Amino acid sequence: MELHPDLLIRAHYYMRLARALDDRGTFLHKQSKIVGGYFSQIGHEAISVAAGLALGPDDVAAPMHRDLGTYLVRGLHPRRILAQYLGRSTGVSLGRDANLHGMGDLSLGLIGFISHLPASTGVIAGVAHAFKLRGEPRVAMCFFGDGSASQGLAHEALNWASVFQLPMVAICENNQFAYSTPLSRQMNIANIADRAAAYGIPGVIVDGNDFCAVYQATCAAVERARAGGGPTLIECKTMRMRGHAIHDNQAYVPKALLEEWATRDPLARLEATLRARGLLDDDALAALHARIERELDDAQAFAEASPYPEPGTVRDGVYA
Amino acid sequence: MTWDEGLHRGAQVVADIPATGRELTYLEAIRDALRFELRRDPNVLLMGEDIGIYGGAFKVTQGLIEEFGEARVIDTPMAELAMIYAAIGMSFQGFRPVVEMQFADFISTGFDAIVQFAATNHYRWGQPVPITIRAPGAGGLRAGPFHSQSNEAWFVHTPGLKVVAPATPADARGLLLSAIRDPNPVIYYETKYLYRSLKGPVPEDDVTVPIGEAALRRAGEELSIIAYGAMVGEALAVANQLDAEGHSVEVLDLRTLKPLDEAAILATARRTGKVLIVHEANRTCGVGAEVAALIAAGAFEHLDGPITRVAGPDTPVPYSPPLEDAHRPAAPAILEAARDLLAY
Numbered sequence: 001m002e003l004h005p006d007l008l009i010r011a012h013y014y015m016r017l018a019r020a021l022d023d024r025g026t027f028l029h030k031q032s033k034i035v036g037g038y039f040s041q042i043g044h045e046a047i048s049v050a051a052g053l054a055l056g057p058d059d060v061a062a063p064m065h066r067d068l069g070t071y072l073v074r075g076l077h078p079r080r081i082l083a084q085y086l087g088r089s090t091g092v093s094l095g096r097d098a099n100l101h102g103m104g105d106l107s108l109g110l111i112g113f114i115s116h117l118p119a120s121t122g123v124i125a126g127v128a129h130a131f132k133l134r135g136e137p138r139v140a141m142c143f144f145g146d147g148s149a150s151q152g153l154a155h156e157a158l159n160w161a162s163v164f165q166l167p168m169v170a171i172c173e174n175n176q177f178a179y180s181t182p183l184s185r186q187m188n189i190a191n192i193a194d195r196a197a198a199y200g201i202p203g204v205i206v207d208g209n210d211f212c213a214v215y216q217a218t219c220a221a222v223e224r225a226r227a228g229g230g231p232t233l234i235e236c237k238t239m240r241m242r243g244h245a246i247h248d249n250q251a252y253v254p255k256a257l258l259e260e261w262a263t264r265d266p267l268a269r270l271e272a273t274l275r276a277r278g279l280l281d282d283d284a285l286a287a288l289h290a291r292i293e294r295e296l297d298d299a300q301a302f303a304e305a306s307p308y309p310e311p312g313t314v315r316d317g318v319y320a
Numbered sequence: 321m322t323w324d325e326g327l328h329r330g331a332q333v334v335a336d337i338p339a340t341g342r343e344l345t346y347l348e349a350i351r352d353a354l355r356f357e358l359r360r361d362p363n364v365l366l367m368g369e370d371i372g373i374y375g376g377a378f379k380v381t382q383g384l385i386e387e388f389g390e391a392r393v394i395d396t397p398m399a400e401l402a403m404i405y406a407a408i409g410m411s412f413q414g415f416r417p418v419v420e421m422q423f424a425d426f427i428s429t430g431f432d433a434i435v436q437f438a439a440t441n442h443y444r445w446g447q448p449v450p451i452t453i454r455a456p457g458a459g460g461l462r463a464g465p466f467h468s469q470s471n472e473a474w475f476v477h478t479p480g481l482k483v484v485a486p487a488t489p490a491d492a493r494g495l496l497l498s499a500i501r502d503p504n505p506v507i508y509y510e511t512k513y514l515y516r517s518l519k520g521p522v523p524e525d526d527v528t529v530p531i532g533e534a535a536l537r538r539a540g541e542e543l544s545i546i547a548y549g550a551m552v553g554e555a556l557a558v559a560n561q562l563d564a565e566g567h568s569v570e571v572l573d574l575r576t577l578k579p580l581d582e583a584a585i586l587a588t589a590r591r592t593g594k595v596l597i598v599h600e601a602n603r604t605c606g607v608g609a610e611v612a613a614l615i616a617a618g619a620f621e622h623l624d625g626p627i628t629r630v631a632g633p634d635t636p637v638p639y640s641p642p643l644e645d646a647h648r649p650a651a652p653a654i655l656e657a658a659r660d661l662l663a664y
């Protein structure tokens with residue numbers, strides 16, 4: 001099935017925006033404007049954007065630390081994201097949480113992330129359960145990694161979702177590493193999706209660097225969930241192209257592996273598709289770059305002009 | 321031990337360690353202890369996420385897999401609960417596993433294994449659990465709510481566990497040697513903030529620091545500051561400043577949080593009559609509450625002022641620098657509280 005040109009153009013914008021925002025963050029970290037940890041998501045754009053676009057406006061997602069694209073697609077403004085990175089009072093967590101942690105806003109269908117992986121799987125089972133209890137045609141989607149898949153909670157949540165036949169889509173971003181730990185130290189099977197059989201749910205494997213493939217697989221799972229067909233586990237095969245976080249030069253990753261995956265860059269592939277279909281040329285790409293840089297300049301200016309939280313508010317916010 | 325034995329011991333300032341010519345950072349001292357034990361006892365092994373080739377998130381275990389191999393420096397799947405249960409099982413078969421939590425914050429994922437199983441085995445069926453769990457904790461590094469926690473009170477509250485929190489490189493080494501050799505589960509809180517910022521003399525030989533003994537870092541007459549971890553350094557800075565102003569302040573470093581060195585705590589309270597307790601962990605039901613209660617019960621008639629606490633507020637540790645600075649106790653806040661107490 002050919003995807004609609006408007007969808008591809010939208011996806012291209014968000015994938016480019018995610019990458020440019022990622023680069024902007026790296027730059028601001030180098031300038032010591034962002035302090036502490038910083039995660040790059042380069043290589044994950046097709047997954048986070050496609051899965052985000054597969055959801056409807058009333059659906060809910062629980063993204064993790066490499067899902068910048070999902071936050072953007074759901075409407076989280078780059079101003080609020082950069083203000084969050086810079087620890088400002090206008091950031092999503094008002095300066096309380098770091099980098100992508102705590103970037104939740106239920107009005108946008110986004111659940112704030114905690115470090116403890118894969119908390120997203122359990123909480124999204126509960127969100128899906130609530131939709132089912134109320135008979136609402138809504139879908140809940142969680143993201144978790146290949147390392148996160150080794151935690152007991154991942155199994156508990158998927159089993160739960162299957163037992164109650166919940167409208168849930170679980171996206172596993174298999175980027176072959178968890179920090180420095182390779183897949184061979186996480187599991188002794190070829191595919192995380194193979195575990196779906198043990199829960200009695202469909203397990204789907206897709207090329208995580210192919211926007212169209214991820215989009216089609218997630219749309220099918222979302223439709224199935226919405227129609228009462230229960231949960232799906234989708235494993236997206238990809239590669240983490242930078243270190244675990246900015247301090248990590250990932251010397252432990254074989255160079256050849258990175259070179260091989262560089263040839264499968266999700267953005268380059270979507271752009272090739274767009275060009276082949278006559279939806280993109282050099283001028284359009286230059287215009288898009290310029291637009292995104294303008295948007296990020298604006299976001300950065302907003303963040304830098306925003307005040308830090310007042311020290312006197314340090315005790316605020318613990319209770320509702 | 322009677323309280324006056326404690327007084328006698330506590331009255332001597334514990335010099336860090338006799339000079340041996342060797343200075344290590346806090347981090348190097350931890351690595352040195354691990355290497356020492358791996359060499360000494362073939363049953364000692366390490367487990368954790370990314371501790372092998374990568375050398376650990378903080379590089380504490382760097383070089384150890386090269387020396388001791390994959391069978392003794394075990395990179396695990398990302399699964400703290402299985403890791404700690406497996407460590408307990410190995411310990412039943414004679415091993416002495418030392419488990420690294422990537423951050424103390426992630427210890428909660430292994431909570432059941434620690435507080436339900438490890439902590440109760442000896443009580444229920446006489447089976448010791450000689451495991452050590454290293455927990456890199458505390459804040460000051462702009463790491464946000466999930467990489468800055470001081471969650472030691474969770475475990476201090478649990479019967480069957482021992483909890484230590486060294487403040488110097490020498491203690492980091494000596495307490496880790498003791499923890500590994502102890503027949504009980506020990507949670508070893510290492511302070512990330514001190515990893516590379518603190519350097520000091522560290523012995524090369526088999527010099528342990530006994531679990532359960534506090535150390536008097538500085539003797540004084542008017543006020544006792546009781547602290548542990550990174551707050552010991554802050555307390556010493558405050559004591560030095562007050563000393564320059566003509567006051568006389570002593571600093572007791574708890575070193576072990578469970579079991580507390582009651583004798584040393586009571587001795588310092590009785591000696592000065594004024595006690596200020598400082599910790600990074602949030603206040604409510606923190607270690608300071610237990611120390612204060614011990615003093616209220618055991619040194620009441622010696623007190624010349626209210627037992628005072630300076631602690632993190634009861635919130636998560638915030639990320640944004642101005643918020644984190646307002647959250648983390650440091651010399652200025654300690655100084656203010658100390659002045660109030662001295663003037664009382």
Ligand SMILES: Cc1ncc(C[n+]2csc(CCOP(=O)(O)OP(=O)(O)O)c2C)c(N)n1
Nearest residue numbers: 115116117145146147148177178179426429
């Ligand atoms: C319960 C828990 N233990 C340890 C960590 C520390 N940690 C942060 S990310 C990470 C690796 C995660 O790997 P994966 O799930 O594959 O996601 P990726 O970072 O590769 O996207 C680890 C070990 C954590 N966040 N949560």
Ligand SMILES: [Mg+2]
Nearest residue numbers: 145146177178
């Ligand atoms: Mg991964």
